[in-house]
Every structure is written in C-alpha cells, then in structure tokens.
Amino acid sequence: xxxxxxxxNRNRSTKQPRGTAPFTRQRxxxxxxxxxxxxxxxxxxxxxxxxxxxxxxxxxxAIDGHYTRGSAAAEVVIKEFSDYT
Amino acid sequence: MQNVPPSNSLASSPSRWRRLSAAPWxxxxxxxxxxxxxxxxxxSKLLLPHAEVVALMQQYTVIPQTVTPLIATVLPxxxxxxxxxxxxxxxxxxAALVVALQLLAFCLLMVVxxxxxxxxxxxxxxxxxxxxxxxxQVLIRDLVMLALLWPIIWRWQDVWALDAWxxxxxxx
Amino acid sequence: xxxxxxxxxxxxxxxxxxxRSEVATQFALCAGEQDQFWQAHKMLYQHQTQxxxxxxxxxxxxxxxxxxxxxxxxxxxxxKSGKMEPLVKADQDYARSLQIRSTPTVFINNRRxxxxxxxxxxxxxxxxxxARAERAAQQ
Numbered sequence: 310x311x312x313x314x315x316x317x318n319r320n321r322s323t324k325q326p327r328g329t330a331p332f333t334r335q336r337x338x339x340x341x342x343x344x345x346x347x348x349x350x351x352x353x354x355x356x357x358x359x360x361x362x363x364x365x366x367x368x369x370x371a372i373d374g375h376y377t378r379g380s381a382a383a384e385v386v387i388k389e390f391s392d393y394t
Numbered sequence: 395m396q397n398v399p400p401s402n403s404l405a406s407s408p409s410r411w412r413r414l415s416a417a418p419w420x421x422x423x424x425x426x427x428x429x430x431x432x433x434x435x436x437x438s439k440l441l442l443p444h445a446e447v448v449a450l451m452q453q454y455t456v457i458p459q460t461v462t463p464l465i466a467t468v469l470p471x472x473x474x475x476x477x478x479x480x481x482x483x484x485x486x487x488x489a490a491l492v493v494a495l496q497l498l499a500f501c502l503l504m505v506v507x508x509x510x511x512x513x514x515x516x517x518x519x520x521x522x523x524x525x526x527x528x529x530x531q532v533l534i535r536d537l538v539m540l541a542l543l544w545p546i547i548w549r550w551q552d553v554w555a556l557d558a559w560x561x562x563x564x565x566x
Numbered sequence: 567x568x569x570x571x572x573x574x575x576x577x578x579x580x581x582x583x584x585x586r587s588e589v590a591t592q593f594a595l596c597a598g599e600q601d602q603f604w605q606a607h608k609m610l611y612q613h614q615t616q617x618x619x620x621x622x623x624x625x626x627x628x629x630x631x632x633x634x635x636x637x638x639x640x641x642x643x644x645x646k647s648g649k650m651e652p653l654v655k656a657d658q659d660y661a662r663s664l665q666i667r668s669t670p671t672v673f674i675n676n677r678r679x680x681x682x683x684x685x686x687x688x689x690x691x692x693x694x695x696x697a698r699a700e701r702a703a704q705q
Contacts, residue, residue, distance in 0.1 A: 338559045342484035345556075349478050353440045360441070360665075365676050367664060374653060376578045376603050383575035384699035385675055385692055390581045390661055392669040393590035393610045394618040442665055449668050449680040516667070 417545070418553040424542040425480050425555070431539065432477025432493055439470035439521035450518030456506050470521070472496065480546070483555020490546045497536045497543070504533040573696055578607070581661050581669055582654050586623050589645065591654050593627050596644035602636055609634055675699075 368388065439447050447466040451457060457465065473496065479489035500519075507514060507529045517527045527535070552558035580595070582588040590610050597606030610617075613630050617623040624645060628638045644650065661671075672679045674691045675698075 334559060338484075338556055341559065342479070342482065342556050345482055345484065346475055346478060349474065353437065353474065356441060360443075364664070368673055368676055376598065376607075377575055378578075379570070379575040380572050381575060383573055384703075385570070385574045385695045386673075387574060387576045387692070388579060388673040389576060390579045390657075390664075390666050390669055390671045392581050392583045392587045393594070393614070394584060394587040442667070443678055443680075445671075445678045445680040446665060446667050452681060 418549075418551055420545045421549040421551075422554055424546050425483060425486070428493060428539050428542050428546070429477045429479075429481030429489075432473045432496075433481060434477075434523075435520055436470045436472070436474025436477055438523045439466075439518075440474060442521045447518075447521060450516065450521065453514050453516070453518065454503060454507065455512060456503070456510065469496075483552060483557050486549075486552065486555060486557050487547060490543050494540060494543050494547075497540045501533055501536045501540070504529045504536070508533070570692055570696075574692060579657050579661065580607075580654075581657055581666065581671075583669060586618060586620065588654055589622070589624050590617070590627065591657075592645045592648075592650040593624070593631075593641065595650040595653060596641050597631070597636055599644060600637055600640065605634060606631065606636065 439450075442450075444463075444466060447470065448463050451462040451466050452459060472492065476489050476492040476496070479485055480493055506512075514529055515526075517525070517529070517532050519525070519527065519532060580587075580591040582591045594603060594606045594610060597603055609630055610627075616630065617626040620626055624642070628642055631641055632638045664671075664673075668680060670680075670682065672688070674688070675695045677691055677695065679687065679691065
C-alpha cells in the first residue's frame with residue numbers, strides 16, 4: 310500500500326515557511342512609514358481646520374475706533390488691512 | 395541596504411571614497427538637518443492661509459501667476475512629506491531625490507531673481523515663521539543642503555532609519 | 567464701492583508694516599482728530615512717492631498736509647506725543663492674530679483676498695457674499 314502523502318501534514322506544520330519573514334518585515338516597514346506620514350498629515354489637517362473655524366469669530370473683532378464707510382447694518386462687511394508704503 | 399565590502403587597495407578607491415563620504419553619523423546628521431528643515435518649511439506654509447502662501451509666491455514675478463495657486467497648494471505638502479520621509483529614513487533615497495529636485499528648483503529660482511535684480515521682501519521659505527532671508531542667503535543655504543544630500547544618496551548602510559527595520563546589520 | 571453703498575460696509579485697518587508706515591498711520595489717525603482722516607488717507611496714497619522712501623517722512627507729510635488745509639502744528643504734536651501708538655500696535659496684533667503677512671489683505675465677510683486684485687475680482691466676491699446673505703435671510 311502506498312504511503313499517504315505528507316503534504317497535508319507539512320502544510321499544518323507550525324514552523325514558519327522560509328522566505329516570508331523578509332516579506333513580513335517589508336510590510337511592517339511600509340505600514341509604519343505609512344502610519345507616520347498619515348499622522349503628520351492628520352496633525353496638519355487638524356490644525357488647519359481648527360484655524361479655519363476660529364477665523365469667523367476672530368473677524369468679529371472690534372470695529373470701534375476704526376474708520377468705516379457704508380451702512381452699519383450691511384450684510385457684507387469688508388475689512389481692509391492696508392499699509393501706506 | 396547597501397553593503398560595500400571593505401578594501402585597502404587603491405584600485406577600489408571610488409568605493410572607499412563613497413564609504414568615507416557616506417559614514418553613518420554623517421548620513422544621520424544630514425537626514426536630520428535637511429529632513430528637519432523641509433518639515434519645518436512645509437509645516438510653516440501649511441499653517442498659513444492659502445491666500446497668504448499664494449501672495450508669498452507671487453512676489454517671485456518670474457513664476458507665472460496662473461500656476462502660483464497650484465504651487466501654493468502642492469509645494470508645502472511635498473516639502474512636508476518628503477522631509478518627514480527623509481527624517482524617519484523611509485524610502486530614504488527616493489525622498490532624498492525629491493528633496494534634491496526641490497532644492498535645485500529653488501536654487502534656479504534664486505539665481506534668476508539675483509540676475510534679474512527682482513526685489514523680494516520675504517523669501518517665504520518658512521511661511522508662518524517668516525525668517526527674512528535675502529535671495530543670496532537662500533541660495534547658499536540650498537546649495538549647502540544639496541551637498542548634504544550627497545552622503546544620504548550614496549550611503550551604504552541605513553542607521554536609525556525605518557528602511558533598516560528588521561534588516562540584519564553587518565559591520566563595516 | 568458706491569454701487570454697493572447701502573449693502574456693504576468697509577472697515578479700514580491701517581496696518582503699519584515698517585517704521586515709515588507707522589509714522590504715516592499715526593499721521594492719518596491724528597488727522598482723524600480733526601475729522602480729516604479720509605482726506606489724509608487719500609493724500610498719503612496720492613503723494614506716496616514723495617514720502618514713502620524717506621527714513622523720517624513726518625516733515626514731508628506735514629508739508630503736504632499744510633497744502634491740504636490741515637492743522638499741521640496739531641498734527642505734529644499728536645504724532646510726536648505717540649498717543650496713536652497703542653492703536654497702531656493693537657491693529658498690528660490683530661492682524662498677526664489673523665495671520666496677515668502682507669498688504670493689502672481684504673476680508674469680504676470671511677473670505678480672504680490677499681494682494682492687489684482687479685476690481686472685477688472684488689465685485690464678484692461681494693456679489694457672491696450678497697447672494698449668500700440673501701439666501702440665508704430667506705431661510
């Protein structure tokens with residue numbers, strides 16, 4: 310009687326097959342690098358969004374003491390920052 | 395990882411020169427300096443409102459006004475991400491090449507500005523943190539950084555770098 | 567501006583970016599004490615080439631002001647006393663908080679426009695903001 314193949318047993322082996330370790334390390338490297346870049350992008354996007362959100366309240370800043378033209382009840386307010394030189 | 399076998403023969407001096415100029419400590423220092431500067435440059439521009447960055451670039455009247463909004467959008471991200479990659483040693487050589495391309499472009503821009511005598515009040519290199527540098531100072535700084543990229547590109551070993559993650563180290 | 571006079575308000579923040587424009591800004595604010603701010607404002611721009619490169623432009627500005635019917639003695643006294651310096655500084659701080667780095671910078675409601683743009687650009691933005699305000703009012 311022919312011996313049954315040991316292929317199935319080999320496949321169930323707990324030993325890590327040769328050749329995948331470098332591939333795993335490469336994947337880990339890519340993931341770590343990708344995560345690092347994503348974190349940086351996330352930080353920048355977060356700061357930019359919070360600054361954009363704080364702009365309208367900041368623009369409500371005091372008009373008192375500044376010279377104006379046009380209607381005080383206007384729907385559109387133009388704030389002009391200009392330098393005389 | 396690039397491993398160049400040690401050699402004492404004169405016949406192998408090109409590789410010995412490369413090894414000398416790409417000593418690990420020099421590569422780390424160069425990565426920290428150039429990568430760090432690019433991270434700061436990109437970050438500082440990204441913290442500014444887009445319209446301000448466009449205005450900074452419009453000072454350089456040699457750049458067509460139609461493309462300044464696009465450059466103002468893309469350049470800070472390229473600076474930040476290539477600088478970060480260089481800093482952490484991730485895809486170090488491609489990152490170094492991207493940084494080198496940017497530096498070459500900046501150097502060319504400064505040379506044109508100097509030749510044409512265009513007055514630029516603020517380099518805009520560090521956006522939000524507005525160090526006021528003259529075009530000549532910027533040119534010198536960028537040439538120094540280009541020189542610092544040489545040991546990075548020709549390094550024979552990744553040290554303190556993500557590219558070396560899990561790699562087996564060999565002594566020189 | 568005239569075509570939008572009843573729908574738009576312009577608020578002017580003279581922003582001094584250097585020593586010369588600090589003097590000019592204080593000069594304009596001091597003229598405001600004589601109810602002559604807008605005249606001084608216009609004069610500063612009309613005769614800009616005559617004073618903007620001088621290291622100490624006050625004397626030239628006073629000469630120009632005299633020709634425009636302003637009380638130059640009061641102006642000189644006001645600028646030299648430095649009483650407008652806190653206002654100038656406050657505007658500089660405010661501009662810094664809004665990340666304004668160059669002039670002119672104009673905010674039309676919350677929309678930032680930096681640099682010298684054509685009148686058409688400003689008019690278009692004003693119309694867009696007026697339309698947006700109208701839609702908001704209808705809701």
